[in-house]
Amino acid sequence: MSQHKLYMERCLQLALLGSGTVAPNPMVGCVIVHHDSIIGEGWHQQFGQAHAEVNAIASVKDKSLIAESMVYINLEPCSHFGKTPPCVDLLISYRPEKVVIGMIDPFSKVAGNGVAKLKDAGIEVEMGILEEECQFLNRRFIKFHTKQLPYVILKWAKTINGYIAPDARLLSKEEFEEQRHITDRIVQKLVHRWRTQEDAIMVGTNTTLFDNPALNAREWQGKNPVRITIDKNLRLDSTLKIFDGTIPTFVFTEKEKATSENLEYIQTHFDENLIINILKTLYQKGIQSVIVEGGEHLLNSFINGGLWDEAIVFTSNKIIDIGIPSPLISGKLLQQDIIDNVQLSYYSHT
Numbered sequence: 001m002s003q004h005k006l007y008m009e010r011c012l013q014l015a016l017l018g019s020g021t022v023a024p025n026p027m028v029g030c031v032i033v034h035h036d037s038i039i040g041e042g043w044h045q046q047f048g049q050a051h052a053e054v055n056a057i058a059s060v061k062d063k064s065l066i067a068e069s070m071v072y073i074n075l076e077p078c079s080h081f082g083k084t085p086p087c088v089d090l091l092i093s094y095r096p097e098k099v100v101i102g103m104i105d106p107f108s109k110v111a112g113n114g115v116a117k118l119k120d121a122g123i124e125v126e127m128g129i130l131e132e133e134c135q136f137l138n139r140r141f142i143k144f145h146t147k148q149l150p151y152v153i154l155k156w157a158k159t160i161n162g163y164i165a166p167d168a169r170l171l172s173k174e175e176f177e178e179q180r181h182i183t184d185r186i187v188q189k190l191v192h193r194w195r196t197q198e199d200a201i202m203v204g205t206n207t208t209l210f211d212n213p214a215l216n217a218r219e220w221q222g223k224n225p226v227r228i229t230i231d232k233n234l235r236l237d238s239t240l241k242i243f244d245g246t247i248p249t250f251v252f253t254e255k256e257k258a259t260s261e262n263l264e265y266i267q268t269h270f271d272e273n274l275i276i277n278i279l280k281t282l283y284q285k286g287i288q289s290v291i292v293e294g295g296e297h298l299l300n301s302f303i304n305g306g307l308w309d310e311a312i313v314f315t316s317n318k319i320i321d322i323g324i325p326s327p328l329i330s331g332k333l334l335q336q337d338i339i340d341n342v343q344l345s346y347y348s349h350t
Helices: 003-016 052-059 063-068 087-094 113-120 131-137 139-147 173-179 185-196 205-211 274-284 296-304
Strands: 029-034 037-043 070-073 098-101 124-127 151-158 163-166 200-203 226-230 249-253 263-267 289-292 310-315 323-325 332-339 342-348
Touching (some): 003 098, 063 087, 139 151, 151 185, 249 274
Parallel strands (some): 151 310
Antiparallel strands (some): 029 070, 332 342
16 A cells, blocks of 8 residues: 555544534544654544644644645645634645645535645645545535435344334234334444434334334434434324424424424425425435435335435344335445344445
8 A cells, every 4th residue: 555545544544533523514534744754643523623634733743844744634625714714724834745635525615726725825736545435434425515415324124034114003012012123232222323423314104103213322422313204294193202302303294383492394295206305405404414214115215216325224033923024225235244143234326
């Protein structure tokens, strides 16, 4: 591996430490190298706080060395005033020998301007180091700014005989409760960890009604995602956990209903464009990513419409006698793991 790739890989490792805390900003890491020795590094740790470049420069003990150093960043430095001043101006003030950048920032207020300012200041810039890896890390941010849609992750668990859930309509309440947990606590902790990394979590009407999920991240420390459900005719009971007012919650409905604290009813047409219209509304509300956890009808709506980016499917050894069939996924299988006797299959739409 070349030195450039080695240091860019370190940038990506640092950037990932901001997962779940920097959105809607991208995850960014920065490494400062003087004569093949790292003298400073940092990452964007919290939305609204210092960016990676600022933290990396602050970590350098002898700042006079920066002028003889190369600065590595996985994403083009910002060139606009947001929550913080432009990072590119700070870099220019220290005049590093060279700046190595993984990828251009797709955000319209940057989009090449940071690179142009560095070059105009006479600083050498090299682009495209581990570009695909850099793009993958910030795939949510990229889709949000290039497609004006949130990044969609489908997730469900199925039994070894192909059911996503017991059929509540054909079982007693006791039978349903006994069979409805397809995975065990270790996998549930993993799922809750993932929830802290996404902006929103979405389920359909029947999942809300029969499972009565809280849709929070109680099993893992971190932020709770915005909760989303669908209730065409406002038939969901207000005593369900999703309506407890503890977390911002969106309900997409055909009816008109007043919004209350942490609970917003969004009126929309229930036609063949329902899912894409929901996604467009979520974009307008600044939701960069949504994890869709069921049920079968909602998941199939995303699959059939081609409106998904990733899918995570758990297959357990459990068996359900009378159940709802699992959706079928036809994306590219990226990886398979085994956790707590449960097979995890990761798919990409493209």
